Amino acid sequence: MRIGYFLFTILFTCVAAHTQGQQLLLKNAENGRPVSDAFIYSEDQVHTIQSDQKGMASLKGFESGTVHIQHPSFHEMFVQYTGRDLTVSLKEKIISYDEVVISANKWAQEENVLSQQILSVDRKTIGFQNPQTSADLLAATGQVFMQKSQLGGGSPKLRGFAANSVLLVVDGVRMNNAIFRGGNLQNVINIDPNALQSTEVIFGPGSVIYGSDALGGVMNFQTITPQWSYDDKSDFSANLLARYSSAANERTVHIDFSVAKPRTTFFHSTTLTALDDLRAGSNRAGGYRGAFERNFFAGRQDGEDVLIQNEDPDLQKFSGFQLFNTISKFSTRLGDYADATYGFYFSTTSDIPRYDNLTQTRSRSDALEHAEWYYGPQKWSMHQLRLNLFKSNRFFDQGRLTLAYQSFEESRNDRGFGEDSLRVRTEQVGLYSASLDFEKELNKSNLYYGLDFYSNDVTSTAFRKSLESGDKSPTDSRYPDGGSTYTSLAGYGSFVGRLSGKLFFNGGLRLNYIELKATAETLRMLEDLPSNLHLRNTSFNGSLGLIYNLDKEYKLSYNFSSGFRAPNVDDIGKLFEVGERITVPNPDLRPEYSLSNEISFQLKKDPVYFSAVIFYSRLIDAIVDGPFLLDGQASTVLRGDTLRVAASINTGKANVYGASARLTFELAEHWAFSKTISYTGGKDVNNREPLRHTTPVFGRAAITFQNLPWRAEAYVEYNGSRTTDQIPDSEILDKPYLYTATGTPGWYTLNVKASYTFSKMVSLNLGLENIRDTHYRPYTSGISAPGRNLILALRVQV
Numbered sequence: 001m002r003i004g005y006f007l008f009t010i011l012f013t014c015v016a017a018h019t020q021g022q023q024l025l026l027k028n029a030e031n032g033r034p035v036s037d038a039f040i041y042s043e044d045q046v047h048t049i050q051s052d053q054k055g056m057a058s059l060k061g062f063e064s065g066t067v068h069i070q071h072p073s074f075h076e077m078f079v080q081y082t083g084r085d086l087t088v089s090l091k092e093k094i095i096s097y098d099e100v101v102i103s104a105n106k107w108a109q110e111e112n113v114l115s116q117q118i119l120s121v122d123r124k125t126i127g128f129q130n131p132q133t134s135a136d137l138l139a140a141t142g143q144v145f146m147q148k149s150q151l152g153g154g155s156p157k158l159r160g161f162a163a164n165s166v167l168l169v170v171d172g173v174r175m176n177n178a179i180f181r182g183g184n185l186q187n188v189i190n191i192d193p194n195a196l197q198s199t200e201v202i203f204g205p206g207s208v209i210y211g212s213d214a215l216g217g218v219m220n221f222q223t224i225t226p227q228w229s230y231d232d233k234s235d236f237s238a239n240l241l242a243r244y245s246s247a248a249n250e251r252t253v254h255i256d257f258s259v260a261k262p263r264t265t266f267f268h269s270t271t272l273t274a275l276d277d278l279r280a281g282s283n284r285a286g287g288y289r290g291a292f293e294r295n296f297f298a299g300r301q302d303g304e305d306v307l308i309q310n311e312d313p314d315l316q317k318f319s320g321f322q323l324f325n326t327i328s329k330f331s332t333r334l335g336d337y338a339d340a341t342y343g344f345y346f347s348t349t350s351d352i353p354r355y356d357n358l359t360q361t362r363s364r365s366d367a368l369e370h371a372e373w374y375y376g377p378q379k380w381s382m383h384q385l386r387l388n389l390f391k392s393n394r395f396f397d398q399g400r401l402t403l404a405y406q407s408f409e410e411s412r413n414d415r416g417f418g419e420d421s422l423r424v425r426t427e428q429v430g431l432y433s434a435s436l437d438f439e440k441e442l443n444k445s446n447l448y449y450g451l452d453f454y455s456n457d458v459t460s461t462a463f464r465k466s467l468e469s470g471d472k473s474p475t476d477s478r479y480p481d482g483g484s485t486y487t488s489l490a491g492y493g494s495f496v497g498r499l500s501g502k503l504f505f506n507g508g509l510r511l512n513y514i515e516l517k518a519t520a521e522t523l524r525m526l527e528d529l530p531s532n533l534h535l536r537n538t539s540f541n542g543s544l545g546l547i548y549n550l551d552k553e554y555k556l557s558y559n560f561s562s563g564f565r566a567p568n569v570d571d572i573g574k575l576f577e578v579g580e581r582i583t584v585p586n587p588d589l590r591p592e593y594s595l596s597n598e599i600s601f602q603l604k605k606d607p608v609y610f611s612a613v614i615f616y617s618r619l620i621d622a623i624v625d626g627p628f629l630l631d632g633q634a635s636t637v638l639r640g641d642t643l644r645v646a647a648s649i650n651t652g653k654a655n656v657y658g659a660s661a662r663l664t665f666e667l668a669e670h671w672a673f674s675k676t677i678s679y680t681g682g683k684d685v686n687n688r689e690p691l692r693h694t695t696p697v698f699g700r701a702a703i704t705f706q707n708l709p710w711r712a713e714a715y716v717e718y719n720g721s722r723t724t725d726q727i728p729d730s731e732i733l734d735k736p737y738l739y740t741a742t743g744t745p746g747w748y749t750l751n752v753k754a755s756y757t758f759s760k761m762v763s764l765n766l767g768l769e770n771i772r773d774t775h776y777r778p779y780t781s782g783i784s785a786p787g788r789n790l791i792l793a794l795r796v797q798v
Contacts, residue, residue, distance in 0.1 A: 023058060024056070027090070028092060033760055034056075036051050038069055038070065040068070042065070044063075052230060053227065056231070064083055073093055094672040095609075095664045095674050096124065102220070103201075104118060114547070116559050121199040128711065130753075132245070133189040134189065135155075135156070135188045145678070147778060148184075148778070150783055151248065152189060152321040155185050155186065159615060159617070160680045160682045160693055164571075166213070167214040174213075176213045178569040188219070195256060196224070199222070203615075205541075205543070205561040207512075208494060214563060224269070225341065236260075238797070239255070240798075241796075242794050243794075245792075247279050247786035248276055248320060257798075266329070269327045272323075277317055277320045278315075278316045280292070280787050281774045283772055287745030297310055297318065305417050321349055321353070326345075329342070340388070344384075347380045348377050352375040353374045357369070359782075372413065372422060376411030377411075379408070380407070386403075405430070408431070409429075410427055422464065424465060425461070425462040425477055427460050430457040435451065437449075438450055445496060445498065455487040456486040457484075461481065476575055479573045480533070483519060484573060489513050492509065503547070503549075504546070505544070506545045506547070509541070509542050510539075511539075514535075516568070518572070533573060535566075537590075539564040539593075553604050555604075556602075557602075559598045566591045572648065582643040583647060585647065592621050597615065598615035598616075606666075607665050609664045612661040613661070616656070627649075651686050652685060657680070658678065660677065670705055671703065671704070671705055675700070676700050677697065678697070682694045690728055696746070697719070710756055714751070714752045717749050722744045744780070745776075753766065761796055762795070764794055765792070
């Protein structure tokens with residue numbers, strides 16, 4: 001028995017030693033916490049893995065030699081692997097930038113072989129910035145311009161494009177649907193920043209990989225996906241957040257937890273945010289003196305609308321709302337070379353007051369235009385099933401099938417001041433999508449290719465509801481009430497290769513077919529409107545980039561790419577009134593195209609990171625809002641009022657141009673400085689008018705201190721001015737309530753944020769935004785930004 005026990009012990013020890021000799025443990029050098037989600041490469045880059053929640057990674061299959069470890073928040077490491085267990089301590093960066101990106105070709109790639117400008121935001125940065133919504137997260141980077149028409153809003157602008165000309169992607173699935181409009185959108189707030197692992201923004205056309213709508217860029221949001229456990233024990237982690245901010249009396253609670261096993265993982269996240277009316281800054285200096293005061297608002301007394309004096313003109317009455325987000329994801333391994341993930345995403349809001357419309361006054365009068373104007377609950381849900389294949393063969397090394405169904409519901413509810421009925425217009429969209437994506441290494445080059453399909457079903461209804469009786473009567477819907485469909489089918493290919501030791505190139509092609517059908521079954525508010533709309537569009541897009549790595553630290557690149565956006569249901573089918581204008585369908589609308597060039601320079605040499613980009617885009621058949629002839633007439637009469645007729649139209653050509661730069665460097669051992677600056681300009685070539693979605697100079701500058709347990713940052717955010725001659729005439733004419741007499745004055749704010757880590761489990765975040773209580777509005781925004789804002793957040797990590 002003793003001999004048998006002795007032999008068993010020796011055998012067990014040998015097996016255990018062999019197994020344990022294939023484990024890598026990553027720790028934070030400053031606090032000993034495990035480092036998760038680090039990318040680990042073998043020397044020949046054949047094997048790529050990520051560390052799990054415990055900082056563990058299996059090196060099974062790795063040959064002895066150099067192992068490369070990368071993480072956006074830590075300095076990169078090269079360690080020697082000899083077949084034994086490794087424990088590596090990583091030194092944390094004060095300011096991080098990502099060296100591995102996913103969004104460019106849908107697969108993880110090193111940033112130094114890509115020619116497009118890409119912004120990456122990691123989970124550590126998201127946690128420190130404490131954004132209320134994903135719109136605020138993007139704005140906090142200082143590189144994405146954010147417009148808001150209401151507190152429950154956020155419409156990103158990328159290189160002179162916005163709304164339905166920039167693409168939202170969540171876990172590889174496009175979020176843009178057939179009723180994304182050309183105005184300003186707030187769908188980005190349905191993405192919970194507290195559940196994000198990272199965010200990547202591609203600047204410039206992304207049509208080769210992502211198809212229509214990616215003219216200005218792509219915003220790719222990656223939610224948390226737990227990594228597999230590498231031992232037989234279950235890994236459990238949880239995060240709790242409670243946050244308060246004073247400007248809108250914000251109350252946010254968040255919880256997420258994950259369970260990871262060797263063959264299954266589960267993740268769940270829930271966030272609830274409540275905001276009251278937003279208080280703007282009281283210091284109205286310069287061009288803001290006397291502007292945007294909320295002196296009175298609409299109320300209801302004895303069955304009639306009345307104007308009520310606002311006791312605090314800085315309190316933006318009727319701007320508050322609530323937001324709820326939840327995500328659940330389950331993953332399982334299907335053998336050694338495949339896994340599957342199912343995800344359920346759900347987000348809804350309360351009613352969201354459209355603040356800018358609530359402040360409109362009637363022409364030549366102090367009376368308000370609207371007594372009520374609000375979006376109904378903005379609901380979004382998604383079911384996603386993803387199958388990953390890792391068995392290398394002659395066709396691919398990695399493959400992925402993604403199936404998804406999304407449901408959208410939104411409504412617009414408005415009532416003119418003094419009217420006795422509320423107009424309710426509701427839109428519902430079902431979006432089905434399927435994509436096949438593959439990656440294949442070919443002689444140290446990489447081929448990416450795939451197929452995309454998606455289809456939209458749109459339902460649009462409308463009625464008027466009497467305030468007294470509650471009776472409903474029919475009225476015109478925003479889109480054709482017989483329903484609409486919008487379908488796309490595409491194939492793409494992209495290649496990344498080496499031309500010489502330091503010269504790389506990437507290029508791609510995409511063929512896309514899109515078909516739209518819409519039918520109006522009932523007579524609409526105007527005669528001579530088309531009852532059936534049918535469009536077919538085919539697009540062929542390409543891109544080509546050259547990257548010259550002077551050495552490991554310097555990169556010079558050039559990128560040419562074409563983009564397109566096919567007209568959607570909102571472009572050709574909408575019918576609505578704004579002020580003295582009515583927008584009608586245009587059945588002859590054509591796709592818009594862009595040809596974009598950019599040159600960039602990048603320096604990565606510790607402790608300095610610097611990048612600069614200049615770009616120029618030529619738009620062909622650009623889709624803009626413009627005057628339109630209805631039955632040969634430029635105006636029409638509706639309910640006794642004469643209105644100018646407008647529609648989405650193709651203008652001949654337009655130019656968009658601009659530049660941006662980013663600088664970060666460590667000043668001393670615990671100190672760092674960062675600065676961003678961006679500008680976009682553009683004009684319609686035909687009428688020489690400025691383009692609507694270009695932006696003034698904007699950016700951010702910060703000094704950061706980090707010496708655990710403290711991290712602190714003092715920063716300035718700023719916008720340049722836009723005078724009336726730099727704004728389209730149609731904007732000034734139709735939306736004078738968005739601007740002062742001179743346009744949009746420039747502004748800057750002073751801010752501080754800090755975090756203190758009490759232990760490995762508990763940390764406290766503090767912030768004071770807009771210290772000077774400056775009153776300001778970002779360009780084209782319809783609500784003033786928060787005034788002085790105190791932020792308190794408690795985080796618990798288990």
